[in-house]
Amino acid sequence: MLFTSVWAGNVQSISVFTTLRSPGHDAARDGPPPSPLERTVMRRVAVTPIAMSDATEFIAAAARSRKLHAQWFSPPSTSARYRAKLKRLQPPDNYGFAIRHRDSGVLVGYIEITNVVRGMFQSAYLAYCAFSGHERQGFMTEGLKQVIRYAFTDLGLHRLEANVQPANTASIALVRACGFRNEGYSARYLKVRGRWRDHERWALLSDQSPANAAKRRRATLKS
Numbered sequence: 001m002l003f004t005s006v007w008a009g010n011v012q013s014i015s016v017f018t019t020l021r022s023p024g025h026d027a028a029r030d031g032p033p034p035s036p037l038e039r040t041v042m043r044r045v046a047v048t049p050i051a052m053s054d055a056t057e058f059i060a061a062a063a064r065s066r067k068l069h070a071q072w073f074s075p076p077s078t079s080a081r082y083r084a085k086l087k088r089l090q091p092p093d094n095y096g097f098a099i100r101h102r103d104s105g106v107l108v109g110y111i112e113i114t115n116v117v118r119g120m121f122q123s124a125y126l127a128y129c130a131f132s133g134h135e136r137q138g139f140m141t142e143g144l145k146q147v148i149r150y151a152f153t154d155l156g157l158h159r160l161e162a163n164v165q166p167a168n169t170a171s172i173a174l175v176r177a178c179g180f181r182n183e184g185y186s187a188r189y190l191k192v193r194g195r196w197r198d199h200e201r202w203a204l205l206s207d208q209s210p211a212n213a214a215k216r217r218r219a220t221l222k223s
């Protein structure tokens with residue numbers, strides 16, 4: 001199976017696979033069922049651990065998406081780089097996800113959770129891209145919401161952070177749509193394409209996550 005080749009021996013990999021692949025709504029896990037509108041949107045993408053078997057499609061998608069990714073993101077564009085990326089994306093510290101259209105199976109985007117820090121932090125970073133031809137259709141919002149749910153429930157994280165260059169309006173719109181809040185501005189935060197670039201720090205805490213809204217509602221009703 002897919003996950004065995006990627007996250008072999010990792011128990012969490014099995015849970016991510018089943019959780020994210022499952023199209024069914026589990027009331028105990030997910031809270032009240034989504035509204036009809038949410039249901040239509042939520043069913044469009046499936047999120048699976050990125051694997052070696054995704055390489056050919058991923059590399060082709062990355063090549064045709066250079067204009068979309070512009071100066072913002074550089075996904076691996078050769079099989080050697082893809083292999084190296086996969087090697088780095090190893091749980092329990094790093095996770096990569098393919099976002100696929102549920103009906104056609106086509107790869108529409110990619111999301112990674114990196115640098116999981118446990119102990120007093122319980123936090124991690126996010127990076128992501130859509131692939132050309134599938135952008136601006138809400139697939140990334142839907143995929144990111146699924147990844148967020150996985151991060152806060154299965155991984156038990158407390159905080160997810162995305163650092164975005166101020167001019168990257170699409171990326172800011174995406175994190176905003178997923179409930180992230182702008183925490184501040186970090187001057188010369190990351191070296192991108194040879195220059196230290198300023199970034200906005202966007203973060204989402206597990207207790208602010210829309211994914212946990214149902215849990216919060218239940219807790220409020222009980223108290």
Ligand SMILES: CC(C)(COP(=O)(O)OP(=O)(O)OC[C@H]1O[C@@H](n2cnc3c(N)ncnc32)[C@H](O)[C@@H]1OP(=O)(O)O)[C@@H](O)C(=O)NCCC(=O)NCCS
Binds near residue numbers: 072073131138173
């Ligand atoms: C950021 C990115 C992943 C968004 O993907 P997407 O497929 O457009 O995402 P969605 O369709 O789910 O849209 C998410 C939000 O972004 C908005 N958006 C997308 N492209 C936009 C653009 N060019 N300008 C303004 N808003 C944009 C959408 O309208 C939507 O906002 P809404 O919910 O308020 O309507 C995509 O633009 C991308 O791959 N960019 C290059 C890589 C990148 O910047 N990665 C992040 C580095 S920090």
